[in-house]
Structures are given as structure tokens and as C-alpha cells.
Amino acid sequence: MKMYLSNIFTNPEMQDKYMDILVSSFLPLVKGAFYYTIPLTLITFAIGLVLAVLTALMRLSNVKAFQWIARSYVSIIRGTPLLVQLFIIFFGLPSIGVTINPFYSAIIGFSLNMGAYNSEIIRAAILSIPKGQWEASHSIGMTNFQALKRVVLPQATRVSIPPLSNSFIGLIKDTSLASTITYTEMFRKSQEIAANNYEFLLVYSEAAFIYWVICVGLSFIQDRVENRLDQYVAK
Amino acid sequence: MITVKGLNKSFGDLHVLKNINMNVDRGEVVVVIGPSGSGKTTLLRSLNILETPEQGEITIGDQSIDFSKPVKKKQVVEFRKQTGMVFQNHNLFPHFTALENVMEGPVTVQKISKAKARERAADILTKVGLGEKLDSYPHQLSGGQQQRVGIARALATGVEVILFDEPTSALDPELVGDVLDVMKELADEGMTMVVVTHEMSFAEEVADRVIFMDQGAVVEEGPPEQIFQHTQEPRTQQFLNRIRK
Ligand SMILES: Nc1ncnc2c1ncn2[C@@H]1O[C@H](COP(=O)(O)OP(=O)(O)O)[C@@H](O)[C@H]1O
Numbered sequence: 001m002k003m004y005l006s007n008i009f010t011n012p013e014m015q016d017k018y019m020d021i022l023v024s025s026f027l028p029l030v031k032g033a034f035y036y037t038i039p040l041t042l043i044t045f046a047i048g049l050v051l052a053v054l055t056a057l058m059r060l061s062n063v064k065a066f067q068w069i070a071r072s073y074v075s076i077i078r079g080t081p082l083l084v085q086l087f088i089i090f091f092g093l094p095s096i097g098v099t100i101n102p103f104y105s106a107i108i109g110f111s112l113n114m115g116a117y118n119s120e121i122i123r124a125a126i127l128s129i130p131k132g133q134w135e136a137s138h139s140i141g142m143t144n145f146q147a148l149k150r151v152v153l154p155q156a157t158r159v160s161i162p163p164l165s166n167s168f169i170g171l172i173k174d175t176s177l178a179s180t181i182t183y184t185e186m187f188r189k190s191q192e193i194a195a196n197n198y199e200f201l202l203v204y205s206e207a208a209f210i211y212w213v214i215c216v217g218l219s220f221i222q223d224r225v226e227n228r229l230d231q232y233v234a235k
Numbered sequence: 236m237i238t239v240k241g242l243n244k245s246f247g248d249l250h251v252l253k254n255i256n257m258n259v260d261r262g263e264v265v266v267v268i269g270p271s272g273s274g275k276t277t278l279l280r281s282l283n284i285l286e287t288p289e290q291g292e293i294t295i296g297d298q299s300i301d302f303s304k305p306v307k308k309k310q311v312v313e314f315r316k317q318t319g320m321v322f323q324n325h326n327l328f329p330h331f332t333a334l335e336n337v338m339e340g341p342v343t344v345q346k347i348s349k350a351k352a353r354e355r356a357a358d359i360l361t362k363v364g365l366g367e368k369l370d371s372y373p374h375q376l377s378g379g380q381q382q383r384v385g386i387a388r389a390l391a392t393g394v395e396v397i398l399f400d401e402p403t404s405a406l407d408p409e410l411v412g413d414v415l416d417v418m419k420e421l422a423d424e425g426m427t428m429v430v431v432t433h434e435m436s437f438a439e440e441v442a443d444r445v446i447f448m449d450q451g452a453v454v455e456e457g458p459p460e461q462i463f464q465h466t467q468e469p470r471t472q473q474f475l476n477r478i479r480k
């Protein structure tokens with residue numbers, strides 16, 4: 001540790017070497033982020049959101065079978081580790097003849113995960129809309145579906161943006177788990193680079209830095225969106 | 236226009252509406268008064284099927300619902316289209332402007348074109364004195380303005396009956412007048428209205444008939460001068476004494 005630090009601060013030769021490693025690994029890592037980590041995040045978040053809305057509506061419906069399906073799904077996904085789920089999909093399913101490539105395995109695993117967690121967020125948001133909003137909708141002649149679509153969901157969307165943003169940021173970081181099922185996203189890229197030059201601290205820190213920059217950028221966008229949608233909440 | 240026969244409603248063990256019978260003619264303004272907790276809101280909400288009574292029959296226009304039989308969802312939706320409702324705390328849609336609040340029924344329920352609905356909504360809002368506030372969101376309006384948007388929204392689908400549940404009791408005193416003026420105008424135009432209110436001067440001036448409720452039952456009904464000046468019912472007298480203090 002001491003040697004490492006003193007090398008960085010005092011030895012110009014070592015400084016050059018570290019600088020070279022940083023510069024030469026930066027582009028592959030950023031590429032890994034833009035070509036693999038971010039697309040994987042966006043795709044699974046979108047699919048997960050559709051699953052989440054459907055699951056939330058099933059939980060809130062009057063049909064017992066729907067409630068039961070939604071509850072079991074959420075319970076199973078939330079009650080088991082994401083890493084184990086990914087392993088079952090990628091390494092497990094081939095034993096019964098279902099082989100899915102790393103990319104689709106990751107998509108399936110993360111989407112199912114997002115669907116379960118976000119359905120709870122969306123359910124809570126729908127329940128947080130005052131009963132009077134349903135009643136006002138009904139009083140002007142709307143059906144339940146019209147009230148949901150025109151009045152309740154738009155307001156619930158605003159309510160759920162902060163928790164959904166958190167879940168999105170969580171997802172970006174969780175996609176690093178896809179490295180364990182051989183999907184070459186940014187973190188697996190960093191593992192490959194470090195395996196060549198043995199500069200684990202340097203390269204993994206660089207990967208961490210890139211995750212951090214992406215997350216900070218997203219928080220910034222989140223704030224802007226929230227401010228713009230502020231009028232959507234009942235006061 | 237409205238006929239209520241033998242209506243009963245309970246919340247658990249609490250018998251809130253006890254065998255209510257009531258009749259409202261077309262163009263009539265009926266004011267419902269009574270102490271808090273007497274069941275006025277529940278009666279009004281039952282007329283709009285926001286509550287489902289266990290027993291009794293409500294007829295509005297040419298549609299009837301008998302609550303002793305299972306009621307179909309579709310039937311309820313059709314039934315509600317005949318009446319508008321103005322809530323005590325307005326329940327405006329916060330994500331819509333005043334104009335959009337009023338357009339919503341015509342566009343979503345009646346499938347009228349947006350352009351036409353916008354024109355009509357603007358007319359109605361102008362009529363209730365909010366021609367300048369079309370693009371304001373509810374939170375940018377005063378309580379009285381919000382309540383007038385609520386009235387405009389209830390009117391927008393061309394209903395023949397409007398139900399008002401204490402439309403002014405959540406308002407600052409200086410804002411009450413504007414809302415009551417709009418209601419008087421509607422009454423003059425021949426709208427059928429059922430109004431729950433504590434504004435006795437409004438009742439005396441505008442009502443064709445006053446219904447006094449206590450403990451879930453209709454105690455007395457009649458023209459305003461009968462109720463307010465010559466009541467023979469001790470419970471009515473007691474209530475009026477308390478209100479007038
Ligand atoms: N959703 C409800 N659940 C249980 N009790 C209720 C509910 N709504 C009203 N009540 C009760 O019914 C009675 C009548 O209420 P309400 O119709 O609001 O009276 P009013 O409008 O005359 O003040 C009150 O005792 C009230 O507490």
C-alpha cells in the first residue's frame with residue numbers, strides 16, 4: 001500500500017505507466033458501458049416496467065387467481081438472490097434442454113427482477129392516489145378502466161418517479177452481475193483488462209468511477225423530470 | 236325526475252340511511268339540511284351510486300336501480316351519466332388545467348371531438364366566471380374558483396341533475412358568495428338540483444323544497460317557509476336554533 005502510493009507520487013516512470021494503463025483501458029470500459037451496460041439496463045428496465053404495471057394491476061384486481069399469481073411471482077423473486085436466479089437461467093436451464101445465450105439470460109433475469117420490485121412501487125403509488133379522484137372520475141361517467149388510464153395512473157406515475165429512479169440506478173449497478181454468466185458488459189471488460197496487466201486496484205477503480213459518473217448523471221436528470229412534473233400531484 | 240323508495244344503507248353495524256323515501260321533480264331545487272352525521276352525504280353519494288345501499292330503489296330519469304338485486308357494473312356506469320356531482324373538497328384532477336378538467340367528461344366519456352369539447356368547456360367556464368383561468372392548474376386557483384371549476388366539470392356532460400355536497404363549507408367566508416351565485420343561476424335556468432348545505436339563506440331564497448334529516452331518517456320536508464318559520468317538529472326547531480346562533 002505504502003509503496004504503491006509512494007510510487008504514484010514520486011516515481012515519474014511509474015506515473016507514466018499508470019497513466020498509460022488508465023488511458024488505454026478507458027476507451028474499452030466506456031465502450032463496454034455504452035454498448036453493453038446501458039443497453040442492457042434500458043431494455044430490462046422497459047420490459048420490467050411493463051411487467052411491473054401488469055403485476056400491480058393484477059394484485060389490485062378483484063380476481064383471486066390474478067392476485068395469487070402476482071403475489072407468488074413477487075414473493076419468489078424477492079425472496080431469492082438475483083445472482084442465484086441468473087445462475088438458474090444460464091447454467092441451470094440447459095440441464096432440461098433450454099439453452100439461452102448470456103445476453104438473453106441477463107435480459108430475462110433482470111427483467112423478472114425489475115418487474116417484481118417495481119410492481120410494489122407502482123402498487124403503492126396507485127394506492128396513494130386519494131379515493132376522491134376515483135369518485136370524481138366515476139361521477140362524470142367514467143368506467144374503472146378510464147379512471148385508471150386518464151386520472152389515476154398519470155398521477156401515480158409522478159408519485160413513483162423517485163422510487164423508480166432509485167430502482168433504475170440499482171439496476172445499472174446490478175448489471176455487473178451479468179459478468180458472472182459470461183456477458184461482457186463493462187465490469188467483465190474490466191476483469192479481462194486487469195487479468196492482463198494485474199493492475200486490479202487501478203482498473204476496478206476506473207470501472208467504479210464510470211458507474212458513479214453514470215449514476216450522478218441520472219440523478220441530475222431525475223431532479224429535472226421531477227420538477228417538471230410537480231404540478232401533477234394533488235395538493 | 237328522481238324517485239327514492241325505501242332506501243337503506245349501513246356501514247357495518249351503523250344504520251346510516253333508514254328507509255329513505257324522496258321525490259325530486261324536474262327543475263326542482265331540493266335542499267337537504269340536518270346535523271352532522273345524519274346521513275346527508277351518504278344519501279347524496281347513493282344517488283350517484285358512489286355508495287351501494289343494501290335495499291331500496293332509485294329511479295333517475297328513465298333508469299331504475301333496485302338494490303335488493305345484484306347490480307351490474309355497466310348499469311351503474313350508465314346510471315351515473317345522468318347526474319353530476321360537486322364534492323365538498325372539489326376533487327379536481329390536479330394534473331389537468333381548469334379547461335382540461337371540464338373537457339374530460341365530454342372527451343373520454345362522450346367521445347366528443349377535442350376541438351368541440353374545448354369550445355364547450357371554455358363556454359361553461361366563462362359562464363361560471365372563470366373565462367380568464369382556462370389554463371390554470373387547480374393548485375393555482377382559490378378555493379372558490381376551484382369549486383366553480385368543479386361545478387363546470389359536473390355540468391359539462393350535459394347532465395339534467397346536479398348533486399352538491401356542502402359545496403361551500405370548505406371555503407373562506409368571502410369566497411362563498413361567488414359559488415352560491417353560480418348555483419342560483421343554475422337554479423334559475425331550471426337545473427334539477429339536490430343540495431346539501433348549511434347556508435340557510437341560500438336554502439330560504441333558492442330552494443323549492445327543504446328536507447330535514449336526522450339520524451338517518453327524513454324527519455320533515457316542505458317549502459322553505461314551512462321548515463324555517465313554522466316547523467312543528469321539535470328536532471327541526473332544535474337544529475335551526477343551533478344553526479342560527
Ligand atoms: N365509509 C364509511 N364507513 C363507515 N362509516 C361511515 C362511512 N361514511 C359515513 N359513515 C358514517 O355514517 C354516518 C353518516 O355520515 P354522513 O352521510 O357523512 O353524514 P352527514 O353528511 O350528514 O354529516 C356518520 O356516522 C359517519 O360516521
Ligand SMILES: [Mg+2]
Pocket residue numbers: 275276277401
Ligand atoms: Mg356530509
